[in-house]
Amino acid sequence: MQLYSTNNPALRTNLREAIFQGLPVDNGLFMPVEIPVMPAEFSTHLKHLTFQEIALGIAKTFIGEEIPDLELERIITGAITFPAPVIHLDDLTGILELFYGPTLAFKDFGARFMAQVMAYFNMGETQSLTILVATSGDTGGAVAAGFLKTPGIRVVILYPSGQVSPIQEKQLTSLGHNISAIEVHGTFDECQSMVKQAFLDKELRQLFRLSSANSINISRLIPQVMYYWEGYKQVAYNNKPIVFSVPSGNFGNLTAGLIARKMGLPVHHFIAATNANDTVPAYLSSGIFTPRPSIRTISNAMDVGNPSNFARMLHLCGSTWNMMQKHISGFAFDDIQTREAMQYVYSTHNYVFDPHGAVGYLAWKKYQETIRNHDAFGIVLETAHPAKFREEVETILDTEISMPSTLARLQAAEKIDVPMQPLYTCFRNWLLENLQ
Numbered sequence: 001m002q003l004y005s006t007n008n009p010a011l012r013t014n015l016r017e018a019i020f021q022g023l024p025v026d027n028g029l030f031m032p033v034e035i036p037v038m039p040a041e042f043s044t045h046l047k048h049l050t051f052q053e054i055a056l057g058i059a060k061t062f063i064g065e066e067i068p069d070l071e072l073e074r075i076i077t078g079a080i081t082f083p084a085p086v087i088h089l090d091d092l093t094g095i096l097e098l099f100y101g102p103t104l105a106f107k108d109f110g111a112r113f114m115a116q117v118m119a120y121f122n123m124g125e126t127q128s129l130t131i132l133v134a135t136s137g138d139t140g141g142a143v144a145a146g147f148l149k150t151p152g153i154r155v156v157i158l159y160p161s162g163q164v165s166p167i168q169e170k171q172l173t174s175l176g177h178n179i180s181a182i183e184v185h186g187t188f189d190e191c192q193s194m195v196k197q198a199f200l201d202k203e204l205r206q207l208f209r210l211s212s213a214n215s216i217n218i219s220r221l222i223p224q225v226m227y228y229w230e231g232y233k234q235v236a237y238n239n240k241p242i243v244f245s246v247p248s249g250n251f252g253n254l255t256a257g258l259i260a261r262k263m264g265l266p267v268h269h270f271i272a273a274t275n276a277n278d279t280v281p282a283y284l285s286s287g288i289f290t291p292r293p294s295i296r297t298i299s300n301a302m303d304v305g306n307p308s309n310f311a312r313m314l315h316l317c318g319s320t321w322n323m324m325q326k327h328i329s330g331f332a333f334d335d336i337q338t339r340e341a342m343q344y345v346y347s348t349h350n351y352v353f354d355p356h357g358a359v360g361y362l363a364w365k366k367y368q369e370t371i372r373n374h375d376a377f378g379i380v381l382e383t384a385h386p387a388k389f390r391e392e393v394e395t396i397l398d399t400e401i402s403m404p405s406t407l408a409r410l411q412a413a414e415k416i417d418v419p420m421q422p423l424y425t426c427f428r429n430w431l432l433e434n435l436q
């Protein structure tokens with residue numbers, strides 16, 4: 001698979017380079033030059049395939065030229081280890097639950113697949129690879145769990161002390177093995193700048209092989225394409241036009257949906273569902289893209305004012321506002337509406353949404369009101385397990401919610417981390433002493 005940069009279509013690279021580099025040198029985003037279409041028999045046989053078989057079919061079509069079939073099978077068996085079921089809420093609404101991974105959010109799909117693919121491309125290297133990640137919470141946990149015990153790869157995570165939730169902190173600090181957590185007594189921005197300085201440090205880079213596990217890494221999008229097919233498979237029998245409602249922040253998830261459609265998945269329409277950070281819905285109604293500082297909300301994994309995948313979405317939709325409007329509708333909701341939706345769905349359907357999924361639900365309902373075609377079936381992506389936001393959800397619903405066993409175990413786990421001042425010299429010295 002050849003990839004180009006969204007800033008310069010002439011800048012080309014292969015999958016291996018795109019994955020290890022993360023970002024093109026011109027600061028664009030990597031995009032596949034060609035998106036392959038799945039063979040017709042794949043779609044007609046879809047209902048007979050397991051999730052892993054679907055995943056393998058897509059992986060082979062997408063990257064079969066760079067990774068041999070047997071290796072791809074190993075990668076999929078290691079990465080796609082939990083289901084993505086569709087729960088039926090009413091006659092025209094399904095919920096695609098993407099939270100059965102180790103950190104209870106859909107980011108586990110991307111992180112685990114990236115870890116497996118990086119491990120494959122890293123085979124044969126004599127020197128180990130070190131992944132540096134600065135995190136404000138969620139991404140770091142998914143990356144840490146994804147890379148846990150991956151041979152030849154070490155992960156160093158920097159997080160701002162006191163600024164991640166207790167559960168998130170445990171997810172970062174209790175794994176051990178090849179994962180190190182550094183608790184920075186500073187802000188997320190300081191963590192990020194320490195990581196950036198390490199990448200710019202020529203002397204350090206001569207000593208160690210460093211890479212990032214950024215959320216815009218192309219390898220994280222590929223497994224997200226797979227669960228759109230898996231979701232579609234479960235509702236295709238009803239022969240209705242399918243609409244996906246995607247709770248969005250950086251818009252990686254929705255970008256993956258657009259790729260799935262290019263590969264031949266018969267999606268009728270997409271809905272860009274956001275909280276008060278409404279840069280994309282505002283663009284869809286006005287044609288003007290105005291990035292803004294992010295606003296804090298209860299669906300905090302979507303608090304993004306300048307969505308990094310927007311350039312990819314434009315390229316996938318044909319590069320104009322009109323084309324994007326044809327494929328995507330955008331709706332934004334505030335925290336009051338989100339809380340009301342959670343309460344409504346709980347009291348009428350006895351279903352517990354987390355705040356992110358609730359935004360997706362609101363957007364689907366809003367879309368349903370606006371269309372003349374009342375036959376469409378909506379699949380709302382539920383991006384996190386409600387227990388991940390337990391305090392918030394329990395207060396909103398005034399009830400106790402059950403904890404998945406993974407979280408219960410995590411609460412008992414021991415926290416091991418390295419406290420550090422927000423100074424690059426401290427980080428550098430630690431790396432010099434600990435990366436061998």
Ligand SMILES: *Cc1c(COP(=O)(O)O)cnc(C)c1O
Nearest residue numbers: 248249250251252253301383384
């Ligand atoms: C990251 C995240 C999102 C936003 O996904 P994007 O791909 O950045 O749009 C939504 N919900 C949850 C729970 C997340 O962790």
